[in-house]
Amino acid sequence: DKHFEILGSDIELHIRNYEESIRNDVEYEIQDIPVAVLGWPARRNVYFESIHGFELPDTDAGLAGFFDQDGDDAYEPEEGDYPIIEVRGCPPGQYADQMFFWIYNDDANVHSQSQNSQPMSMEVQVQSFAYKSNDELNNMTFQRYKLINRGTEPLDSTFFAMWIDADLGCAFDDYVGCNVERDLAYIYNSDLVDGEVAGSCDCSGTPTYCTEIPLLGIDYFRGPLDEFGEEI
Numbered sequence: 001d002k003h004f005e006i007l008g009s010d011i012e013l014h015i016r017n018y019e020e021s022i023r024n025d026v027e028y029e030i031q032d033i034p035v036a037v038l039g040w041p042a043r044r045n046v047y048f049e050s051i052h053g054f055e056l057p058d059t060d061a062g063l064a065g066f067f068d069q070d071g072d073d074a075y076e077p078e079e080g081d082y083p084i085i086e087v088r089g090c091p092p093g094q095y096a097d098q099m100f101f102w103i104y105n106d107d108a109n110v111h112s113q114s115q116n117s118q119p120m121s122m123e124v125q126v127q128s129f130a131y132k133s134n135d136e137l138n139n140m141t142f143q144r145y146k147l148i149n150r151g152t153e154p155l156d157s158t159f160f161a162m163w164i165d166a167d168l169g170c171a172f173d174d175y176v177g178c179n180v181e182r183d184l185a186y187i188y189n190s191d192l193v194d195g196e197v198a199g200s201c202d203c204s205g206t207p208t209y210c211t212e213i214p215l216l217g218i219d220y221f222r223g224p225l226d227e228f229g230e231e232i
Contacts, residue, residue: 008097010034018080042066042075064101067093096129121151169194169209170201187216
C-alpha cells in the first residue's frame with residue numbers, strides 16, 4: 001500500500017556526488033545520498049527497511065529498476081547504482097524527471113468487481129514516469145507493467161485491457177471513442193462546456209474545465225512478450 005516516488009533531480013544530484021567522490025578518491029558517504037535514492041525499492045537494497053519501516057522482499061522477478069554499476073544484481077547506491085526506467089529498446093541508464101513504482105495483486109482483498117471470483121495470485125509491478133519538456137511530451141505519462149504469476153497453475157489464453165477511470169473534469173458529460181488505425185482510445189467532452197454550466201458539475205462539487213477542455217488519449221506503445229520473448 002505504498003507508492004515510491006523519485007525525481008530526476010535527485011538522481012542527477014546522486015550521480016554528481018558519486019562521481020565527485022571517485023575523482024577525489026574518497027568514500028561516498030551515505031548521508032550525501034538523497035533519501036529517495038537511498039530508499040528506492042530495488043533488489044537487495046540494505047537501506048530500504050530503515051527508511052520505510054518494513055522489509056523488502058527478495059524475489060527472482062526483480063523489483064524497481066536500477067542501473068547496476070558493478071553488475072552484481074544488488075542495488076548499492078553507495079557504489080553508484082541509481083533508479084532507472086526499464087523499457088526494452090531504450091539505452092541503458094535512462095531515467096525520467098519523475099518516476100513512481102508500486103506493486104499490487106489480486107489475492108489480498110475481496111473481488112467486489114468480479115462476482116467474488118477466486119484470485120489468480122497475479123502480482124503486478126508498475127513503473128510510472130513522466131518528463132518535463134516544452135513539447136507534447138510534457139502532457140504524457142507512461143506506465144510499464146510487469147505481470148508475475150504467483151499461482152501454481154499456468155495461464156492460457158491471456159488478454160490485456162486498461163481500466164481507466166477517466167473523468168474529464170465533470171464525469172457526467174464525457175464521451176469515449178477509439179481510433180482503430182492508430183490503436184488509440186480517447187476521452188472527450190460531449191459539448192463545448194464541461195459540466196451542466198461553466199464551472200459547475202451538478203451537485204458533486206467537482207471542478208470543471210469550463211470551456212478550456214482537453215482531450216485524453218490512451219495507447220499501448222509496446223505489447224506483452226510471450227514465453228519465447230517475442231512481442232504478441
